[in-house]
Amino acid sequence: MTVLVTGATGFVGAAVARRVMAAGDAVRVLARASSDRRNLDGLDVDLVEGDLTDPTALKQAVNGCKSVFHVAADYRIWCPDPGPMMAANVDGTRNLMLAAGDAGVGRIVYTSSVAVLGLNDDRSPADEDTPSRLEDMIGPYKQSKFLAEAEVRTLVEERDLPIVIVNPSTPIGPRDIKPTPTGRLIVEAAAGRMPAYVDTGLNVVHVNDVAEGHWLAHERGQAGRRYILGGENMSLQSILGDVAKLVGRKPPKVRLPHGLVMPIAYLSEAFARLNREREPMTTVDGVRMARKWMFFSSARAESELGYRPGKAIDALRDAVTWFGEHGYL
Numbered sequence: 001m002t003v004l005v006t007g008a009t010g011f012v013g014a015a016v017a018r019r020v021m022a023a024g025d026a027v028r029v030l031a032r033a034s035s036d037r038r039n040l041d042g043l044d045v046d047l048v049e050g051d052l053t054d055p056t057a058l059k060q061a062v063n064g065c066k067s068v069f070h071v072a073a074d075y076r077i078w079c080p081d082p083g084p085m086m087a088a089n090v091d092g093t094r095n096l097m098l099a100a101g102d103a104g105v106g107r108i109v110y111t112s113s114v115a116v117l118g119l120n121d122d123r124s125p126a127d128e129d130t131p132s133r134l135e136d137m138i139g140p141y142k143q144s145k146f147l148a149e150a151e152v153r154t155l156v157e158e159r160d161l162p163i164v165i166v167n168p169s170t171p172i173g174p175r176d177i178k179p180t181p182t183g184r185l186i187v188e189a190a191a192g193r194m195p196a197y198v199d200t201g202l203n204v205v206h207v208n209d210v211a212e213g214h215w216l217a218h219e220r221g222q223a224g225r226r227y228i229l230g231g232e233n234m235s236l237q238s239i240l241g242d243v244a245k246l247v248g249r250k251p252p253k254v255r256l257p258h259g260l261v262m263p264i265a266y267l268s269e270a271f272a273r274l275n276r277e278r279e280p281m282t283t284v285d286g287v288r289m290a291r292k293w294m295f296f297s298s299a300r301a302e303s304e305l306g307y308r309p310g311k312a313i314d315a316l317r318d319a320v321t322w323f324g325e326h327g328y329l
Contacts, residue, residue: 001065004068005020012210067218070108164225165226166229201235207315214229
């Protein structure tokens with residue numbers, strides 16, 4: 001049977017596509033004409049060219065599919081013009097869900113994000129039911145994912161679409177070709193260009209565990225229900241320290257106050273606007289998000305789906321190894 005995976009040219013989508021193929025299903029991929037397709041090298045996939053704003057391409061992509069994994073998203077912390085991001089992440093998600101419903105697709109897994117969830121002020125791990133509001137979302141990416149998941153929930157309720165929602169935390173591992181903002185952080189740290197850190201925390205998970213969580217949600221998840229796909233809660237200092245040890249460098253020891261980093265972020269963004277070919281290493285939204293400790297619990301996915309994430313150090317090791325082997329360092 002054929003399974004559509006959107007975003008398969010990207011980091012998480014490539015891992016999901018490989019997991020679906022390992023289960024014995026044929027994979028169809030929706031990819032933009034301009035997409036970097038290195039993550040599809042060596043994969044026998046059916047390619048449909050188009051994007052989430054193209055109704056004809058969406059109809060062609062879902063035709064004859066038994067399932068859909070909607071992983072594709074415009075993921076950028078630096079987004080001077082949020083219009084295209086909103087169109088892809090919100091309107092595109094709704095368009096694809098409706099096309100899949102019209103085509104009679106039996107199962108849909110929608111890749112949301114822990115970015116849409118609330119956080120606890122005491123740094124204890126948040127879960128799927130921790131309250132959040134649109135006004136709590138920092139930056140266009142979080143806002144777009146919040147609105148997109150709201151669209152999905154509405155479609156489940158009003159159209160009875162068979163959509164399971166997964167909320168990955170911070171995936172790390174091989175094939176982060178872009179790389180993602182977190183991947184860039186690891187590259188800079190492994191290359192010795194991260195001498196200091198800010199006081200924040202992330203939930204780190206291997207991208208292959210996230211892909212496995214997608215498959216488990218497909219097999220066992222409840223329509224309309226959220227499942228956090230996370231791993232270990234770690235301070236940024238610990239993450240950078242582990243990366244430094246993996247490459248034989250000294251870990252950063254200087255902690256920068258958020259108030260000191262914010263002016264640097266404004267200057268970095270100003271320079272990026274002048275030099276349009278380069279993204280800023282530090283962004284205002286990134287510093288605002290770093291004030292929050294993004295710790296999460298995957299207890300629901302573990303109990304209901306049988307999700308079993310591995311150790312964060314293995315994800316970091318695989319990421320550093322891949323970046324090194326592919327010339328990023």
